[in-house]
Amino acid sequence: MSGYAIVLASGELERIQAVSMIGSIAASSDTPVEVFVTMNGLPAFEKDRVESGDFNVAGPAGEAMLRDEGDDVPLFTEQLSRAKQIGPMSVYACEMVMDIMDNEIDDYVDVFDDVLGVAGFLSHASDKQIIFV
């Protein structure tokens, strides 16, 4: 196994936070991680939404994280940016969702390495364990 390819298809804050934390520690420990952000996951990375903190939460853990306002638990954007400086982590935005929502890559926070389609992601993921979130 030469790392993890994580498909982040959920816009729920809890799931996004979990992906950013687990992926960050893996990458920091020199395990390659590729994150493909697609479906409702992608809108959570829009600059306006990140700025306003207007995230979907599924339950009490997410509500607690929103109340925390980054005092203790860093937001996924910060966590991912940091992990990318320490270890082998790449984050990709799904081209289809970006197009369908009429967005450009600049509409999202600056954590993305590239914009990819499904074939592109599968090629990056071919030697990795795929985790679907």
Place this chain on the structure above:
Amino acid sequence: MSESINPDTTIDSRGAACPGPLMDLIGKVKEVDTGTVIELQTSDSGSKDDVPEWLEESGHELLDIVDHGDYWSVYVEKT
């Protein structure tokens, strides 16, 4: 024994929740030379338990964990 450890460098991660302290430690471990003794200060009980797990996996040495009441000092030597 714990009194005798003199760290070469100290990371103050008090106030940060999991996985912040571990990330701080990993970042530091990567930049220092082999043999460097690092003190990681954390007030997060989960990190106090999670850091030794990472050390076991990564092969660096856990020298000691000292309980200061409102935070812990985890002493690590880079191998």
